[in-house]
Amino acid sequence: MKIIAVIPAFNESKRIEPVIKKTKRFVDEVIVVDDHSRDNTYETAKKAGAKAIRLISNMGAGFATRVGCDLAMKNRADIIITLDADGQHDPEEIPKLLKTLQEYNLDIVFGSRPRNENMPKIRRLGNWGLSFIAKILFNSKVKDTQTGYHAFTSKAYPMIRWSSSRYGVVTEFAVNVAKNGLRCKEVEVKTIYVDKNFGMRKRDAVRATISMLKWRIKK
Numbered sequence: 268m269k270i271i272a273v274i275p276a277f278n279e280s281k282r283i284e285p286v287i288k289k290t291k292r293f294v295d296e297v298i299v300v301d302d303h304s305r306d307n308t309y310e311t312a313k314k315a316g317a318k319a320i321r322l323i324s325n326m327g328a329g330f331a332t333r334v335g336c337d338l339a340m341k342n343r344a345d346i347i348i349t350l351d352a353d354g355q356h357d358p359e360e361i362p363k364l365l366k367t368l369q370e371y372n373l374d375i376v377f378g379s380r381p382r383n384e385n386m387p388k389i390r391r392l393g394n395w396g397l398s399f400i401a402k403i404l405f406n407s408k409v410k411d412t413q414t415g416y417h418a419f420t421s422k423a424y425p426m427i428r429w430s431s432s433r434y435g436v437v438t439e440f441a442v443n444v445a446k447n448g449l450r451c452k453e454v455e456v457k458t459i460y461v462d463k464n465f466g467m468r469k470r471d472a473v474r475a476t477i478s479m480l481k482w483r484i485k486k
């Protein structure tokens with residue numbers, strides 16, 4: 268089984284090195300997609316031993332992750348792991364996701380974060396709200412639809428593949444899994460929030476809700 272990790276990164280030069288080094292212990296290849304960072308994320312990623320590509324302009328987390336997964340498919344991955352570059356997803360939990368994916372012969376596993384005190388209140392509300400709407404509109408069973416931590420098979424990727432370029436990616440992930448009836452489970456992972464001045468905002472949650480209504484009507 269060839270396992271490839273895909274890490275989208277934007278201005279993460281201070282946080283990405285330990286993420287790559289830890290991830291390399293559990294996978295065969297690490298692909299970092301540098302989303303046109305203003306800092307030296309790209310050089311840092313290469314030095315840490317990742318296969319790094321740099322986008323010619325900033326396109327968003329969804330776009331960057333899709334470019335990385337398409338490349339992982341080209342590099343003959345059997346299993347793809349997606350995780351963020353900012354340390355919010357602990358690579359030490361990769362074996363747990365892989366074990367569940369293989370033991371239950373699943374298509375995808377979600378690294379699911381408890382909505383505990385580590386998650387800012389507004390995020391807990393947003394996370395609960397979007398997961399609830401996905402349940403109502405698509406009968407999604409996933410509690411943490413907003414996680415960026417996934418393990419899925421290359422066979423399932425064409426049915427998961429998304430069109431969202433920015434933060435809508437994670438919601439579209441969960442919606443495509445529900446729409447295509449893919450075999451999935453959630454595995455609890457740590458809830459980690461890092462102090463940084465960018466990330467998902469309220470407007471992104473509103474956009475995700477509008478997208479879900481559009482996908483529901485189009486279904």
Ligand SMILES: Nc1nc2c(ncn2[C@@H]2O[C@H](COP(=O)(O)OP(=O)(O)OP(=O)(O)O)[C@@H](O)[C@H]2O)c(=O)[nH]1
Pocket residue numbers: 274275276277278279302325326327328329331350351352353355415460461465466467
């Ligand atoms: N913010 C941002 N992140 C991007 C972009 N492109 C790629 N990323 C990466 O996508 C991943 C998720 O983005 P985050 O900004 O951490 O989103 P988030 O985790 O929902 O928000 P926080 O909880 O504030 O971290 C990180 O690894 C980013 O480095 C982009 O254009 N903007």
Ligand SMILES: [Mg+2]
Pocket residue numbers: 351353355466
């Ligand atoms: Mg983050």
